Amino acid sequence: MRVCVLGGGVVGVASAYYLAREGHTVTLLEARDELAQETSLANGAQLSYSYVAPLADPAVLPKLPGWLLDRNSPLRFVPRLDWRQWTWCLEFLRACRTGVAKKVTAQLLGLGQLSRDGVHELVEREALHFNYQRNGKLVVYRDPVAFDGARRQLEYQASLGSRQQALDAAACVALEPALASVQHKLAGGIHTPSEEAGDCHAFTVGLAAAATRRFGASFRCGTRVTGLRHAGRRVVAARTDAGDIEADAFVVAAGMQSVPMLAPLGVTLPLYPLTGYSLTAPTQPGHHHPPAISVTDLHYKVVYARLGERLRIAGMVDLIGRHPRADARRVALLARQARETFPDGANFDAATSWCGGRPATPDSKPLIGATPYDNLWLNTGHGALGFTLACGSAALLADAMAGRPSSLDASAFALMR
Secondary structure, three states: OEEEEEOOOHHHHHHHHHHHHOOOEEEEEEOOOOOOOOOOOOOOOEEOOOOOOOOOOHHHHHHHHHHHHOOOOOEEEOOOOOHHHHHHHHHHHHHOOHHHHHHHHHHHHHHHHHHHHHHHHHHHHHOOOOOOEOOOEEEEEOOHHHHHHHHHHHHHHHOOOOOOEEEOHHHHHHHOHHHHHHHHHOOEEEEEOOOEEOOHHHHHHHHHHHHHHHHOOEEEEOOOEEEEEEEOOEEEEEEEOOEEEEOOEEEEOOHHHHHHHHHHHOOOOOOEEEEEEEEEEEOOEOOEOOOOOEEEEOOOOEEEEEEOOEEEEEEEEEEOOOOOOOOHHHHHHHHHHHHHHOOOOOOHHHOEEEEEEEEEOOOOOOEEEEOOOOOEEEEEOEHHHHHHHHHHHHHHHHHHHHOOOOOOOHHHHOOOO
C-alpha cells in the first residue's frame, strides 16, 4: 500500500519508519527544508515514560490564580480573541477531575511503556546515535505539600507497574551531587531509574535515514501541503506546491499544522499550542559540573538533560496564541532559574535558545487512529510528550491501519472519545 505521511517531526518520522518496516511504500512530506525543525528540534530531551500524568489534574486548579497573575510563573495565559483558545481552556477545566486524571494517567503509562519497548528495540536494531542515556530521572520538589502529593501519585503509579522511590533532600544530593547548592531548598524528590534521555533531533534524523536505507522510505523536505483532495469518504491526493501526490492512505502527523490541514474536510482537532522554551548550553570538562542524570525541578517546571558536552534546559507552559514567538523575558527567566539550580552546570552565557508551540489536547492524550475518512489517519497532539510517546504511537497506528488488535485499548486515543 502507498502511504503518505504528512509531517516530518519525531512522530511523523516514527510513523513512516514503522509503516515502511511493514512493507508499505512510504512517502513523507515536510514543509521545512530539513526534518525535525519545529517541536522536535530542541525539546526537553527526556524520555519520561513514567512521567506522563496529564497537565489537567485537580491539583492544578488552586494554583491557577497565582500562576496566571505571576509573570514569572511556569504557566502563563494571555487571553486572545480566539475561540479555539477559550474552547480548549474550557475542555481543559472539564478534564481536571480526579477520575479523569487517573484514567488518563493509566492510559498514557501504557502508551509510554509501549514506546519504551520500541525505543529499546530501535537502539539495538538500528544503532542510532543521539546522545542516548539510560541514566534515570530525579524530580525534585521545593514545596513539602507538593512532595506529599507526589508520594501519593507514586503509590498509584506503582500499582500500574512503575518503579520509583521517594528520597529526602540529602538523598537527592547523594544521588545527584550537582544539586548541592540548592539542598537547603529541597523538600525531597522522586527517583525513577527507568527513565532515559537523548537528542530528539538526532534521533529523528537517524530514524529517517534507517527507514530510507533499510525499507526504501522517501522523505521529501521543502514540500508544503496546501490541502487534501478527496472523493466522497476517501482522500485521493495531497495538494502540494510541487503538485498533487496520490496515495492509498494518508497519515496526518503535522503538529499544529494538522488543524488547518484538516479543517476544509470538516475534521476538527481539539489542539492548541502550549508554548515552551529551551536553552542548550555547552559544558566543558573540568570547568562545569552538569547533572549526570535527568533532573526536573517541579517548582519551576524546568527539566535538565545532559547531551554529551551540552546541557539542555527546557520548561514553561504559555497559552499565548496560535503563532508563538520567543519572549526574551521568558528566555532570561529560564536562564536565571538554571543558574540558580546548577550554578556550575554549564556555560549559560553561550547558550542558544529555542521556542516552539507544542500541539496539545485538553486531556493530554494524543490523537491516534481513524478519522471520518476511510483512508485518512491521525498521529498528532502529543504536547510535550512527542519524543517520549513517538514509538508507541507509531506502533499503535500501524496496528490500527493493519486492522489487527493492539496490546493497548486504541479507542482511548481516538478522535471521538
